[in-house]
Amino acid sequence: xxxxxxxxxxxxxxxxxxxxxxxxxxxxxxxxxxxxxxxxxxxxxxxxxxxxxxxxxxxxxxxxxxxxxxxxxxxxxxxxxxxxxxxxxxxxxxxxxxxxxxxxxxxxxxxxxxxxxxxxxxxxxxxxxxxxxxxxxxxxxxxxxxxxxxxxxxxxxxxxxxxxxxxxxxxxxxxxxxxxxxxxxxxxxxxxxxxxxxxxxxxxxxxxxxxxxxxxxxxxxxxxxxxxxxxxxxxxxxxxxxxxxxxxxxxxxxxxxxxxxxxxxxxxxxxxxxxxxxxxxxxxxxxxxxxxxxxxxxxxxxxxxxxxxxxxxxxxxxxxxxxxxxxxxxxxxxxxxxxxxxxxxxxxxxxxxxxxxxxxxxxxxxxxxxxxxxxxxxxxxxxxxxxxxxxxxxxxxxxxxxxxxxxxxxxxxxxxxxxxxxxxxxxxxxxxxxxxxxxxxx
Amino acid sequence: xxxxxxxxxxxxxxxxxxxxxxxxxxxxxxxxxxxxxxxxxxxxxxxxxxxxxxxxxxxxxxxxxxxxxxxxxxxxxxxxxxxxxxxxxxxxxxxxxxxxxxxxxxxxxxxxxxxxxxxxxxxxxxxxxxxxxxxxxxxxxxxxxxxxxxxxxxxxxxxxxxxxxxxxxxxxxxxxxxxxxxxxxxxxxxxxxxxxxxxxxxxxxxxxxxxxxxxxxxxxxxxxxxxxxxxxxxxxxxxxxxxxxxxxxxxxxxxxxxxxxxxxxxxxxxxxxxxxxxxxxxxxxxxxxxxxxxxxxxxxxxxxxxxxxxxxxxxxxxxxxxxxxxxxxxxxxxxxxxxxxxxxxxxxxxxxxxxxxxxxxxxxxxxxxxxxxxxxxxxxxxxxxxxxxxxxxxxxxxxxxxxxxxxxxxxxxxxxxxxxxxxxxxxxxxxxxxxxxxxxxxxxxxxxxxxxxxxxxxxxxxxxxxxxxxxxx
Numbered sequence: 001x002x003x004x005x006x007x008x009x010x011x012x013x014x015x016x017x018x019x020x021x022x023x024x025x026x027x028x029x030x031x032x033x034x035x036x037x038x039x040x041x042x043x044x045x046x047x048x049x050x051x052x053x054x055x056x057x058x059x060x061x062x063x064x065x066x067x068x069x070x071x072x073x074x075x076x077x078x079x080x081x082x083x084x085x086x087x088x089x090x091x092x093x094x095x096x097x098x099x100x101x102x103x104x105x106x107x108x109x110x111x112x113x114x115x116x117x118x119x120x121x122x123x124x125x126x127x128x129x130x131x132x133x134x135x136x137x138x139x140x141x142x143x144x145x146x147x148x149x150x151x152x153x154x155x156x157x158x159x160x161x162x163x164x165x166x167x168x169x170x171x172x173x174x175x176x177x178x179x180x181x182x183x184x185x186x187x188x189x190x191x192x193x194x195x196x197x198x199x200x201x202x203x204x205x206x207x208x209x210x211x212x213x214x215x216x217x218x219x220x221x222x223x224x225x226x227x228x229x230x231x232x233x234x235x236x237x238x239x240x241x242x243x244x245x246x247x248x249x250x251x252x253x254x255x256x257x258x259x260x261x262x263x264x265x266x267x268x269x270x271x272x273x274x275x276x277x278x279x280x281x282x283x284x285x286x287x288x289x290x291x292x293x294x295x296x297x298x299x300x301x302x303x304x305x306x307x308x309x310x311x312x313x314x315x316x317x318x319x320x321x322x323x324x325x326x327x328x329x330x331x332x333x334x335x336x337x338x339x340x341x342x343x344x345x346x347x348x349x350x351x352x353x354x355x356x357x358x359x360x361x362x363x364x365x366x367x368x369x370x371x372x373x374x375x376x377x378x379x380x381x382x383x384x385x386x387x388x389x390x391x392x393x394x395x396x397x398x399x400x401x402x403x404x405x406x407x408x409x410x411x412x413x414x415x416x417x418x419x420x421x422x423x424x425x426x427x428x429x430x431x432x433x434x435x436x437x438x439x440x441x442x
Numbered sequence: 443x444x445x446x447x448x449x450x451x452x453x454x455x456x457x458x459x460x461x462x463x464x465x466x467x468x469x470x471x472x473x474x475x476x477x478x479x480x481x482x483x484x485x486x487x488x489x490x491x492x493x494x495x496x497x498x499x500x501x502x503x504x505x506x507x508x509x510x511x512x513x514x515x516x517x518x519x520x521x522x523x524x525x526x527x528x529x530x531x532x533x534x535x536x537x538x539x540x541x542x543x544x545x546x547x548x549x550x551x552x553x554x555x556x557x558x559x560x561x562x563x564x565x566x567x568x569x570x571x572x573x574x575x576x577x578x579x580x581x582x583x584x585x586x587x588x589x590x591x592x593x594x595x596x597x598x599x600x601x602x603x604x605x606x607x608x609x610x611x612x613x614x615x616x617x618x619x620x621x622x623x624x625x626x627x628x629x630x631x632x633x634x635x636x637x638x639x640x641x642x643x644x645x646x647x648x649x650x651x652x653x654x655x656x657x658x659x660x661x662x663x664x665x666x667x668x669x670x671x672x673x674x675x676x677x678x679x680x681x682x683x684x685x686x687x688x689x690x691x692x693x694x695x696x697x698x699x700x701x702x703x704x705x706x707x708x709x710x711x712x713x714x715x716x717x718x719x720x721x722x723x724x725x726x727x728x729x730x731x732x733x734x735x736x737x738x739x740x741x742x743x744x745x746x747x748x749x750x751x752x753x754x755x756x757x758x759x760x761x762x763x764x765x766x767x768x769x770x771x772x773x774x775x776x777x778x779x780x781x782x783x784x785x786x787x788x789x790x791x792x793x794x795x796x797x798x799x800x801x802x803x804x805x806x807x808x809x810x811x812x813x814x815x816x817x818x819x820x821x822x823x824x825x826x827x828x829x830x831x832x833x834x835x836x837x838x839x840x841x842x843x844x845x846x847x848x849x850x851x852x853x854x855x856x857x858x859x860x861x862x863x864x865x866x867x868x869x870x871x872x873x874x875x876x877x878x879x880x881x882x883x884x885x886x887x888x889x890x891x892x893x894x895x896x897x898x899x900x901x902x903x904x905x906x907x908x909x910x911x912x913x914x915x
Contacts, residue, residue: 002770004516004708005782006861012785015862019788024781027788028688029805030657035693037777042558046772049520056766060529062544066537074753075535081458083485085526087492095501095517097509098714100841103833103893106443107499108713111492114446114481117910121478127909130714133570136753144614163753170732170749174581174615216471246472259753269545270535270754271570272716284907290714295903298888303898308907313573313610314844318619323610326571326704326719330712340446340488343455344480352467353459360464377470397538405536422463 002049066402068424070361072381072415073212073405074135074161075270076262078240078350079419080338084264087337088330098290098326102305103297108329109304112292115332118339119276122242123256124249126281130290131274131332132324135259136164138275139206139236140171141322142255145279145286146232147203152177154203155194155231158184159211164236168206177203187213187374187383191221198225204232204254210241213413214358214381215374219251227252232283239263239276239335240354241379243347248278255279264338265331274331285311288322290329350418354380357416357425364429365414369436373411381415383407387436395435401428443498446491447911450481479913498894499713500838506860506868508790510809510841510853511605511653513683513705515783518770521708521763530762535754539740546736549755552765553720553735559776560679560699561692562722568733568756572680573607575700575719576647578732580615581748582698582723583645583674585730589746595644595673601630603653603845605680617644624847628654628802630664639671649678650694651685651807653845655787655853665695674698674727682706683857684784684808687777698723707764718760782858783808786865790856793869797876801848809855812840813848821883825850828875830897833890835871 007015021027028036047055069077088094092107099105099112112130119128132138143154154172156165158181165181172179182205183193189207198205205226210216219235226233234255235248240262248256261273279287285308293307313320339347358380362372365384373383386392389406396403401424404412416425483491501507507514525531533542553565569575580598587595598612599620609619622638625631630648639646646668651657658664665675677696683706691699703709704717711717723731732748733755734741741755771779784807791800791810798812814825829839829852841853856865879886890896 002518002520003775003778004518004771004859005775005778006859007782007786011862012782015785015789019785019792021788024785027781027784027805028657028685030659031685031689032659032662034662035689037688037690040773041687041776043555043773043776044769046770046775049770052766052769053520053524055769056524056762057527057529059544059547060524060527062547063529063533064537064541065528065532066534066541069534071534071536073536077534079458081456081485083488087489089522090492090496091503092496092499092501093713094522094710095503096499096713097507097512097514097711097838100509101500101829101833101839102898103830103890103895104498104500104838105713106894107495107497110443110445110498111495111713113909113911117447118478118480120910121480124474133574133715133757134752136750137570137574161753163750166750167752170581170751171614173748174577174584176616242474243478244469244473247474250472250474266531267534268531269533269542269758271752271757272759273753273757274716284909291907291909293903294908295899297896297898299896301895303895305898305900305903307900307903307909310904312606314606316610317606318609318613320606320610320613323573323577323607323614324571325573325607326711326715326717328570328712328716329714331716333713336446337488337492340481340483340491341456341485342458343482344477345455345482346458347480348477349459353462355467355469356462356464359467379471393538397541402534402537418459425464 003046067400068420069402070414070416070428071402071405073413074163074259075267076417077267077419078262078417080264080266081341083341084334084337088334093330093333099306102303106304109292111333111336112329113294113304115336116292118336119278122239123278124247125256125278127284127287128278129287130292130329131327132277132289133328134273134275136167138257138277139164140168141288142234142257142277143168143204143206144171145255145283147177151201151203153199153201154179155182155197155205157182157189157207159189159213160206160208161212187215187376188217189222191225194222195225198229202229202231204234206234206236208236210379213374213383214378215376216379223252240351243351254283260335263335265334272328272331274328274335286321289324289327353418354416357420358382361414361416361425364425368429368433380417381413383411383413386410386412392432392435395431396428399431443494445911446481449483449487449491452482454482454484456485506837506864508840508854508856509838510855511680513855513857515708515857516859517708517710518767521766524766525759525762530759543739546739548762548765549736552761555768556701556720557722559686560722561690562699563725564728564731565720565722566731566733566735567720567761568752569719569721570752570757571715571717572700572702572719573611574751575721576607576611577614578721578751579676579698579700580611582727582730584615585748586727587644594642597642598644599638599646603847604647604649605653605678608647608678628656629658629660632660632663635664635667639667639673643671643673645674645676647676647678649681651681654802654811655806655809656802656804657807661694680705681808684780686780688780697727703760703764708767709760709763716757716760718757779858786856786858786860790854790865790869794872797873801851809853811848811851811853814850814852818850821879823879823883823886825852827886827889828852828879830889831875831886834892837868
C-alpha cells in the first residue's frame with residue numbers, strides 16, 4: 001500500500017511525545033466525540049503501485065479511442081508535437097503553486113506573460129489574463145465584466161455552443177441577470193432580431209465565430225448594432241482559426257474569449273481545457289483572475305510579477321471582479337509551447353488544412369447525397385442533413401470512425417482537422433455511401 | 443532571461459505537418475490583415491527556452507513548500523502516468539456512452555469515494571477549482587431556497603478569517619455577505635453568530651479546521667444555530683487534509699462541501715492550475731447539482747439542475763489522478779495522511795513557538811499562524827522580510843499576510859509528506875533567520891540576495907501595467 005507518509009511509526013510516536021500528546025486522539029482533542037470516526041471509512045484498502053496501475057489501466061482499457069475522428073463541437077482533435085508534453089511534464093512547472101513569490105517563480109511568471117502576449121496577438125486586443133477554467137466559463141466571465149446596475153441584460157446568439165450558453169445562464173442565475181437568446185436564421189445570427197432585442201439596459205452581446213454550426217458569421221452588421229446601442233461586443237473564437245480569420249480586435253469587439261484546447265491540449269474527455277480572455281485596454285481592469293506584468297527588481301533587472309491584484313478576491317473579497325483563484329496555468333503554458341513550436345506559419349498551416357479538409361469532406365458528402373443544412377460559408381465544421389443519423393454513426397463506428405455529432409435524428413455536425421487524411425475522408429464517405437445507398441457500388 | 447519573442451528569428455521553425463492532400467481552401471470571409479507575431483523558433487530553441495524557465499521555477503520537487511492553506515504535498519508520479527494513458531487522453535467528450543464506460547467508472551468511483559470521505563450523498567466533479575466549487579455549492583443553496591419559495595434568504599454569513607474566495611463566491615452567487623468576527627481564541631464567536639442569523643439567512647460558509655489552523659470545537663453548535671434559523675451550512679474543504687478519515691463534514695452538520703483535489707488529493711498545482719473543485723451535497727440538494735453525473739454507466743442530469751458551471755465533466759484528467767491517489771492510500775491511509783499532516787504541523791509549531799509568537803497558542807491542525815507584529819514594532823522587520831530571508835535559505839516561504847485578522851501573519855503548512863529531518867532542518871533555518879533579524883534588522887529589507895531576481899517593484903507593475911511584450915516593429 002502506497003501511503004506517502006515518510007515518517008516511521010516510531011518517529012511518529014517520538015514526535016507525538018515531543019509535542020506533549022498522549023496519542024492521536026489527544027492531538028485531535030478539539031474534535032467532539034460524536035463526530036470522531038471510530039470505524040474505518042468504507043473505502044477499498046490501499047494497494048501497491050503496481051496493483052493500482054493495473055486497476056486504472058483496466059479502466060482506461062474499457063474506453064475506446066477512435067481511429068479517425070470527425071467530431072468537434074467544442075473539443076478538437078489536433079496534432080500535438082512531442083515537445084509540448086515534454087515541457088509541461090517538467091516537474092518544476094508541474095509541482096509549483098501560483099507564483100506568489102516572484103523571486104523564485106520567474107519561469108512560470110514569464111511563461112504566463114508570453115501566453116498573454118500570444119493571446120493579444122491572436123485576438124488583436126490589448127490585454128489578456130492568465131486564463132480561466134475553460135472557454136464556456138470565459139464567456140460567462142466576459143458577460144460578468146460587461147453588466148452593471150443600469151445594463152443588466154445579456155444577449156447571446158442562438159448559434160453559440162449550447163455548453164457555453166448553459167454556463168452563461170448558470171452564472172447569470174447567480175447574479176440575477178437576464179439572459180436572452182437571439183434568434184437564428186439559416187444557421188447564423190439574425191441581425192434584424194438582434195436589433196429588435198437591443199434595449200438601453202442591454203449590457204452585451206455574445207457571438208461565436210465560427211459559430212456552433214461551423215458557420216462564419218457576418219460580424220460587421222452585428223458589431224454596428226451592438227455599438228450603436230452602446231453595449232459591448234463579446235466574441236467567442238476558436239483561437240486556431242485566428243491564425244487566418246479577421247480578429248475580434250479588427251472587428252471592434254470589446255472582449256474576446258474562447259476555448260484554447262485546440263492549441264496543444266489533448267481531447268482528454270473534456271478536460272483540463274483552458275479558457276482565454278482578452279479585452280481592450282479600456283476594460284483591462286475589469287478582467288477576472290490573474291494577470292502577470294513586467295517590472296524591475298531592486299537591481300533594475302527585468303522581472304515579472306502578478307499584478308493589478310486590486311481586482312482580485314484575496315484583496316477585494318466580496319467586491320472582487322471574480323472569485324477565481326486557481327486558473328489553468330499549466331494549460332496556458334501548454335498552448336504557449338505549442339505556439340512556440342509550430343510558429344505563425346505552422347498555425348496558419350493547421351488552420352488552412354482544417355478548412356481545406358472540411359470543405360473536401362463536405363463536398364464528398366454532398367456527392368454521396370448528404371446536403372449541407374445551411375447555405376453559408378463555414379470553416380472546419382458544418383451541418384449536413386441525413387436520412388438517419390444513428391444508422392450512419394453506427395456504420396462508421398463499426399469501422400472505428402467517430403462520425404459527426406448528431407444534433408437530432410436528421411442532422412450531423414461534422415468536423416475535419418489536419419489529422420484527417422484524404423484517404424480516411426474517402427473511406428468515411430464510402431461507408432456513408434453504402435448506408436445511404438447512393439453510389440454504394442462505385 | 444530572454445523572452446520567447448526575443449529568441450525568435452523570421453523563417454525559423456520545425457515542420458510538423460505533412461503537405462495538404464486535398465484542394466486548398468478558398469476563403470469566403472474576411473481575413474486578418476497581419477499574421478500574429480508568434481515566436482519563430484527551431485525546436486532546440488523552444489526546448490532550451492523552457493528548460494531555462496524551469497530552472498527559475500520552484501516546485502514541490504525542488505524542496506520544502508510550507509505554503510499555508512495550499513497543502514503543497516508531494517505529487518505521486520504514478521498519478522501522472524495514469525492520467526497520460528491514451529485510453530483517457532484520446533477520448534472525445536461527446537463520444538457515445540458505450541465507448542467511454544471506463545471513464546464513467548472513473549467519475550462514478552471518485553464521486554462515491556469522495557462522498558464517503560466527506561459524508562455527503564452526491565457530488566459533481568464539474569467545477570475546475572476550489573473557488574469554482576464554492577460558487578457551485580452556493581448556487582445549490584440558492585436553488586434550494588428558491589425551490590421552497592423562500593426568496594427572502596439573501597445573506598451568507600462568512601467569518602472574517604475566511605479565504606477571500608468565500609465572500610467573492612457568495613457575491614457572484616448573488617448573495618449579500620455578512621462578515622462575523624472571530625473570538626479571541628480564533629473560533630467562531632457564537633454570540634455574534636446568533637445575532638447574525640435570521641429569516642434572511644441563506645447559509646454559513648465555514649472552513650473547519652479554520653484558516654488560523656484550529657478545529658472549532660463548537661462545530662455542532664454552530665451548524666445547529668444556522669439550521670435552526672433555516673439556513674444551510676457550507677463546508678470549505680480547503681483544509682480537509684487535516685481531518686479526512688478523522689471526522690466528516692457531513693457528520694458535523696454541513697449540507698454542502700467543496701474539495702480541492704489539487705490540495706488534499708495530491709494532484710499537482712501546475713503553477714496555478716489545472717485544479718479540480720468537486721462540490722458535494724446531502725441528498726436533499728442532489729436534485730440541483732450541475733452537469734451530468736455517471737450513474738450506472740449512464741450520464742444523468744439532475745431533475746432540477748442549476749445548469750452547468752463548465753463544459754463537459756470538469757477537469758477529467760485531474761480526477762483520474764485523485765482516484766489513483768485514493769486507491770493508493772486506501773481506507774487506512776486516509777486518516778494516517780491527515781494525522782501526519784497535523785503531527786508535522788504541531789511538531790514545527792512546538793519547536794518554533796519560543797521565538798515566533800503564535801497567533802493562537804492552541805493545538806493546531808495541519809497548519810499554524812505566527813504573528814510578527816511584535817517584531818515589526820521592535821525592529822521594523824516585517825513578515826515579508828522574514829519570508830524573503832527564507833528564500834535565501836532555499837525553501838519556499840509560508841503564506842504571508844493571511845488570514846487578514848492576524849497582523850504580520852506567516853502561515854505554515856508542512857504537510858504529511860515531509861520527513862522529520864526536513865522539518866528539523868527547516869526549524870533551524872527559521873530560527874537562524876529570526877536571530878539574524880534581531881541582530882541585523884537593517885539588512886532584512888535587502889533579502890533575498892541569492893535568488894534569480896531580487897525583490898520586484900510591484901508598485902511600478904500595477905501603476906504602469908506592461909502585461910504583454912512590446913514588439914519593436
